[in-house]
Amino acid sequence: MKRILVVDDEPNIRLLYREILNEDGYEVLEAESSTETFQTLNREPIDLVILDIKLRSESGLDILQRMIREYPNTPVVLCSAYSSFQDDYKSWLADSYIIKSSDPEELLREVRNVLQKRGNTE
Amino acid sequence: MAQFGDKYCWMITGDPSVCPYIGQGEEHLFDDLELRIREKCLSCDELRNDLGLYASEKDSVFGVLSLILDELRKREQKLKIYGKSLEIKEEMFDILVHLSTSLKLVLDVEKIIYKGLVAFTVGSSFGFNRAIAMLSDGKRLSGYFALGPRDYQEALSIWGEITDKKLGLKELLVFSPQVFQKEGEKFRDILKAMDFDINENPFRNVFKLESNIRVAPEDQVPGLLRDFYGEIPFWIVPLVSHLRRPLGVIILDNFLTRKELSQEESKALDIFATEISLALERGLSYEELEEKVETLEEANVKLKEHQELITKLRAEASIGDLVFQLTHSFKNPIIAIAGLARVMNKRISPDLPISRHINAILEESIKLENTLKSFVNLTKTKFFMDKSQLNINNVVELIYQEKEKTGRRQGITFHLTLSEKIPQIYANDYQLYTCLENLINNSIEAMSEGGEIDIETRSQNGSVSVEIRDTGPGIPEEVMKNLFTPFFTTKSVGSGLGLYTSKEIIEKMGGDISVSCNRDKGCKVILTLPVTVKE
Numbered sequence: 193m194k195r196i197l198v199v200d201d202e203p204n205i206r207l208l209y210r211e212i213l214n215e216d217g218y219e220v221l222e223a224e225s226s227t228e229t230f231q232t233l234n235r236e237p238i239d240l241v242i243l244d245i246k247l248r249s250e251s252g253l254d255i256l257q258r259m260i261r262e263y264p265n266t267p268v269v270l271c272s273a274y275s276s277f278q279d280d281y282k283s284w285l286a287d288s289y290i291i292k293s294s295d296p297e298e299l300l301r302e303v304r305n306v307l308q309k310r311g312n313t314e
Numbered sequence: 315m316a317q318f319g320d321k322y323c324w325m326i327t328g329d330p331s332v333c334p335y336i337g338q339g340e341e342h343l344f345d346d347l348e349l350r351i352r353e354k355c356l357s358c359d360e361l362r363n364d365l366g367l368y369a370s371e372k373d374s375v376f377g378v379l380s381l382i383l384d385e386l387r388k389r390e391q392k393l394k395i396y397g398k399s400l401e402i403k404e405e406m407f408d409i410l411v412h413l414s415t416s417l418k419l420v421l422d423v424e425k426i427i428y429k430g431l432v433a434f435t436v437g438s439s440f441g442f443n444r445a446i447a448m449l450s451d452g453k454r455l456s457g458y459f460a461l462g463p464r465d466y467q468e469a470l471s472i473w474g475e476i477t478d479k480k481l482g483l484k485e486l487l488v489f490s491p492q493v494f495q496k497e498g499e500k501f502r503d504i505l506k507a508m509d510f511d512i513n514e515n516p517f518r519n520v521f522k523l524e525s526n527i528r529v530a531p532e533d534q535v536p537g538l539l540r541d542f543y544g545e546i547p548f549w550i551v552p553l554v555s556h557l558r559r560p561l562g563v564i565i566l567d568n569f570l571t572r573k574e575l576s577q578e579e580s581k582a583l584d585i586f587a588t589e590i591s592l593a594l595e596r597g598l599s600y601e602e603l604e605e606k607v608e609t610l611e612e613a614n615v616k617l618k619e620h621q622e623l624i625t626k627l628r629a630e631a632s633i634g635d636l637v638f639q640l641t642h643s644f645k646n647p648i649i650a651i652a653g654l655a656r657v658m659n660k661r662i663s664p665d666l667p668i669s670r671h672i673n674a675i676l677e678e679s680i681k682l683e684n685t686l687k688s689f690v691n692l693t694k695t696k697f698f699m700d701k702s703q704l705n706i707n708n709v710v711e712l713i714y715q716e717k718e719k720t721g722r723r724q725g726i727t728f729h730l731t732l733s734e735k736i737p738q739i740y741a742n743d744y745q746l747y748t749c750l751e752n753l754i755n756n757s758i759e760a761m762s763e764g765g766e767i768d769i770e771t772r773s774q775n776g777s778v779s780v781e782i783r784d785t786g787p788g789i790p791e792e793v794m795k796n797l798f799t800p801f802f803t804t805k806s807v808g809s810g811l812g813l814y815t816s817k818e819i820i821e822k823m824g825g826d827i828s829v830s831c832n833r834d835k836g837c838k839v840i841l842t843l844p845v846t847v848k849e
Contacts, residue, residue, distance in 0.1 A: 204650035204651075205653075207650070208650050208654050211653075211657040212657070246642060273646060292649050293649065294648070294651075294653040294655075294656060294679065294680065294683060
């Protein structure tokens with residue numbers, strides 16, 4: 193079973209993602225901050241990270257950059273409430289991105305795609 | 315023989331036959347003996363002969379009289395010469411006074427030179443046949459204006475006209491745009507050809523002496539001057555500022571009358587030149603001042619345009635920020651509600667009464683989600699899609715001003731070259747600003763150790779372009795391939811490039827962004843946009 197870490201500071205969004213992903217057969221771990229994210233990544237193997245671009249007091253992009261340095265093999269799906277986040281070139285370093293929606297389809301599709309791509313290359 | 319019987323001619327009154335020197339209108343001299351002696355006899359050679367005859371007689375008083383008469387004649391001759399010289403000086407003084415008065419309030423360089431040349435060519439004092447003025451930019455002397463006939467035929471007609479119309483000094487000194495244009499046209503070939511190094515002789519010499527010089531046909535001068543003046547001498551008069559800065563020269567000649575200059579006239583030439591120099595210096599300073607004022611005014615207009623643009627961009631940015639915040643704080647809760655409602659809806663049996671309630675929550679929250687989405691799109695269109703006629707130079711200059719400061723701290727020198735006549739384009743200034751800022755940011759980020767960034771605007775064949783060149787490390791080949799692909803997975807790249815978004819925006823405007831890089835020699839990014847007008 194693939195393990196996905198959901199990084200978002202909104203507990204209800206984490207709950208939503210957990211429900212959606214569990215239903216599709218993934219194991220879900222949660223983190224609400226940069227500290228928690230890297231603690232989890234240090235502690236156990238993670239197959240994919242879903243990362244909110246804007247946490248309350250931190251930038252998801254900073255977490256992304258650190259991840260690229262420290263965990264270059266862990267794919268990241270960025271998610272954001274707004275579409276303009278692509279303007280920031282740093283966001284392009286993620287493996288994929290989604291715009292937050294109540295419809296789970298896009299999220300599930302991107303997670304499958306990224307995992308498949310990574311699985312093929314590894 | 316002046317002897318009539320026992321009388322001499324100077325003793326006989328009332329007889330017209332005694333003196334052939336009395337002309338028409340002087341008949342009264344036949345009767346007025348005393349006046350006749352004063353006016354005619356004193357210069358009459360026959361009287362001198364008669365006196366000479368008697369002078370040979372021993373102890374005659376006529377010997378003394380002969381001497382007195384000779385002396386008297388010499389003095390008269392001198393007096394005539396003095397008189398003529400005085401007349402010339404008076405005329406010169408008159409011209410100088412008129413010139414000085416006429417130049418007093420003039421600031422226009424054309425007028426000053428015109429009046430100066432008229433003063434040198436008018437009247438019988440200097441009355442030079444021709445005058446040519448050259449002005450200096452500090453390094454070169456270039457033909458500016460010339461006055462006078464080009465050949466004998468023309469001289470006759472010009473001088474005839476001045477006499478016929480009884481044109482006085484005052485009238486001649488009044489600036490005439492027609493004459494200025496006509497004369498300038500007449501001498502156009504020579505004025506255009508005249509271009510000398512200020513340090514070339516004889517000019518170097520003239521400015522060193524600060525006094526006019528006469529150039530003889532055998533003197534060494536630049537070929538052009540020798541070709542023009544041939545075998546006639548000419549005078550070069552320097553025009554210098556009060557700080558001894560060369561302002562120009564006036565070249566004078568008498569190619570038709572071949573008149574030479576006396577020492578006194580030569581001195582007067584310099585006095586005239588001083589008068590013209592003073593006015594010229596004032597005129598040139600005024601011109602310079604006017605140019606500066608104009609530049610300042612232009613800068614002011616530009617500043618105002620910039621300020622307006624800044625205000626607009628700031629307003630848009632702050633509205634953008636607001637929308638951003640609002641979307642974020644609304645969207646998360648709505649998504650959580652709608653998403654969880656979906657989950658619940660899926661999990662409970664549709665037969666349960668609560669299913670209807672959950673459905674309602676789901677439907678309403680999806681409605682909210684959609685409303686929010688269209689609101690975001692609307693504001694985006696409103697603020698970030700609105701187009702207007704704009705000058706790309708303004709946008710570039712604005713970014714330059716912003717980025718130059720950031721760059722300087724990093725040891726980056728900016729060079730800005732703006733095309734002067736660039737057509738306006740119809741575009742969204744905020745988008746354009748964002749794109750260009752993105753591109754320049756890339757260059758800045760690529761040069762953490764400092765370097766140079768050249769920004770240049772151009773216009774050609776119905777399009778305008780902005781070229782950004784940096785001296786950064788360039789882009790590795792493998793990255794180059796993926797430059798315009800969003801989210802490429804080369805994670806080894808320390809920082810990406812904001813090219814994708816910029817390219818997308820510019821392509822939507824009908825333009826293009828091209829990138830070419832040389833490893834270790836930096837990158838060149840060219841943003842091109844078509845010149846379009848509002849439909």
